[in-house]
Amino acid sequence: MKILFVTLLALPMLMLAGCGQKTAKDAEKPGGQQAQLPDEFTSEKQMPSVLEESLSPEEKSAILKEIMPAGSESDSTPEEKFLQLKKDAEAGDPKAQTGLGVMYYTGEAISKDASGKILSNDPATAAAWFHRAAEQGYADAQFNLGLLYANGEGVPKDSVKAFGLFQKAAEQGNVDAQNNVGVMYYSGEGVPRDEAKAKEWFKKAAAQGNADAQANLDVMK
Template sequence: MTRCAGGARWIARGIAGGFVATLLLPVTAAPARAQSADLVLCDRIAADPADPDKPAGVRGVAEIAPADVETAIRYCRNAAGSRRAIYALGRAYAANKQPAEAIAAFRKAADKGSTSAMVELGVAYASGAGVARDDAKARQLFERAAEAGNPRGVSNLAALGGGAPADAGKTRALLAKGADTNAEAQYQLGMMLAEGVGGPKDDVAARALFEKAAAQGHPAALERMGAFAQSGRGGTQDSGAAKAFYEKAAALGNADAAAALKRANCQFAIKDKQGRLVTNLCF
């Protein structure tokens, strides 16, 4: 056997008393398979900007434009070998007011591992949109997405709250994974720490989480920071800071913060003989 330039090999093998040289060409890696035109167009008009499966070079659209819906359905359906295309197809069906088709597409994409599709299915089960409402299934889907690192899975799991006692510890652990950057996860984990749900109570850590979420403009976290600053819970007592937090939260529509501001201005309560509140005196 001898070698040729470029890595090809000649192998001499005997046939009927003679020798025949056979050229074996080198094995080379197959070229990367180009994306289909259908998938490219599906991405362009229907990709979800928040989908972890979306290629870095694809911008995506928050909502599929009405004029693009039928086109999106056609191209994404043609590219349905890709799980992100199946998920985008579900988005297009949802935009076209075809809930049954949307759910079927999301289910298929989720079975292929699309965490964004898991989130959409979870939302459907949590709200009863297109399927029978089932909070347990919603939680399972959000947990799967959260465990895979999907930020929307974390925030939607957080929105369900601490859950049943049996899974509160798991929920707390999953929220901790997303609490570095996700304001909703920070707030919900802070609430679990403040109330001792799913693990030890920790006012200092809860306050730190509320502060992080408040810095991102989370209304409920701003309200909690107001309450913690007002009472000195988990840190320094500061009435001025409390009022500032309440004002920011109230401006964002938080009713609890607005009520706290009113109580601060109406500190004197008028009660009847039975001790029931009649009104507050405001100054």
């Protein structure tokens, strides 16, 4: 019997609005220390020297597009978009905080470690930004942070925290979170096993058209 669990980070399309509430808390590292949010950002015109030396101009251009896709000529530059997103995130906008977290997780926003080494992605910084938005009750951020706790990416693996975050997002109607809550109830991971509650959450997600949840219901039958 295979129950399907959503394991890929959601990448919500952002419609940036005005500044929201001030952020409630920064994310915490193990031991209670606050996670530091680095200000490092490498523009799409900057690339590690090892890549500059080894790639052709065409290959470098393709990689730069992956790092930060260019918009139309009338759009802001990628650097301007990042800086505006960061400004909104620091002002407390949960959508911007979530979007910034996604960028650090995927490597679109390039950060560096303490030694200056460029990181291909930065789940710890992503988790810190998701935490800020999740504290404001933003469902997409709760879902994303739950996935990081479920997988132990950027934060210590903690299925209890993952379940709690999924449940908060699920109660706001996040369909993937609803499926994941069902999975965790079914498996007894992070919460006592309860097939009835698992089926209840799978039904809620399936009613919104979630194929994984419908497949999970079919398996339970």
